[in-house]
Amino acid sequence: MPPVSGNTALLLDIDGTLLDLARTPDRVKVPAELLRSLEKLSHQLHGAVAFVSGRSLESIDTLFAPFQPAAIGAHGGEIRGVDGEVTRIAPLPDSIREIFAGLAEHIPGLLLEDKKSALALHYRLAPEAEPVLKSAMEKHAALFAAEKVNILHGKAVIQVRPHGIDKGSAVLKLARQKPFKGRAVLFGGDDTTDMDVFRILPELGGRGFSVGRRFAGAEHVFDTPRAVRQWLSRVAERGVK
Ligand SMILES: [Mg+2]
16 A cells, blocks of 8 residues: 655545546545545645646535645646645637537537636547547647647546646646645546656655556556545544654
């Protein structure tokens, strides 16, 4: 199991790491036990527990209310420090929004999640749309490059976000702030966008675990989000010093 001490900063992806994936992002469930563990750990680690998610901060806060820790939302488009102060990057250009809104409108079952500085097009309910979506992404490649946005393919989701914005660079920023600064970072993630964090972990002297599959740089692999929750629960019950 990954080591957690009183000097750890715990940085955690949400979907697929802490929570089981659901048919749509708003249908995920936050088990009461998980919420208790996170609140306890946040207390024990003096606030050095943060979410690192593709969700917007608003969506994160809705899920975990009333718990409101430091958090990275929209893959780094939003960063909230432990003091509650939020840094946001500019919203995406309209040309990009129109392409994604058009796809969501014309293909049944697609769900467009607007995170202002990023968009996520979910097709879990319409897996057969994948080839159409992939060719649409190729068709607009020149525009994406001109507007300086990246397209990322995740688990039944296509993400669009500005160049230079990713979970890794956001973690580097958050790790410089109190109470994270000087702590041993422990990060957990499950999806391709989490690889950006695994990549910068050596720079922070941090460690990582992955869920469901092994990532380069992950010291431990949990089989399921449930196994992660059980581990967090044990660590919180035991107490960190
Ligand atoms: Mg995830």
